[in-house]
Amino acid sequence: MPPHYSVTPASAKPGDTVTVSAPDATCNPRYGANAKVAVTVTDSAGAVVLEELAPMNDAGGFRFEFDVPAASAAGAAVVTAMPHGVDWCDDTGRNNRLARSGDFDRASCAMPMQMLTITK
Template sequence: MVSSAGLTRRPLKLTALGLSAATLLTLASAGCSASVGGAPPCMPPEFAVSPSSAKAGDTVTVAAPDATCDPRYGADARISIVFIDAAGVEVLNSTAPMADAGGFTFTVEVPLQSAPGAMAVNAMPYGVDWCDDTGRNNRVAQGELQLERASCVLPTKPLNITN
């Protein structure tokens, strides 16, 4: 289309479509991009459950090494540990001390009421934005945080409960 001034005009629908596509592409790629300062998001370290099979009443350990990045959880950091048995019942919900870099060791007896089968063991930093895939370090902020899980999957490991 050519206006009376000789300038080319683009149809409004195509311009809006192009802007929408560009916006979606930017939003989709922003979730795991580097922060403004250039540092990538620092996720909690991978944890393990040992042993991988136990009976109700046996002792198990849930542990993680310090992260190789700098998550800065703070001096009073805690880890939340939740056990959900094969029947879908939450049989344990506890917290334990965690290092500033995310390392922790939590030893506990498998609750006696645990149903046999595959138990889900969840471990995540307590009271902070543990799912920081935004590139911002939300752990440094003072005061109470509004927690919102973005696109991270709940960190879960299996524990086989036998009779």
């Protein structure tokens, strides 16, 4: 599973700084020395207002800060943070990231999401 992450503060206006972060996992997921997390913010109008890659440690911990973009629609926005370039959800229960290299396809899993209320 991807790291459990949080978004703080829960409400912000354009220009405010928001932090998306996750502690290290306790299960040694072995994301690798050059691991990245893909952070996406989709505003209440359905527009993707932020797509960034940020450093993530081998244990899945990360801290990413961004300023809420000025063009963000007010209302409930969705923040996702997923390990980038790894097949993190193997429906068979095996860690298939260690068995092969190259491009990976994500298996069918629910997308983890956290809410951010954008105010004006």
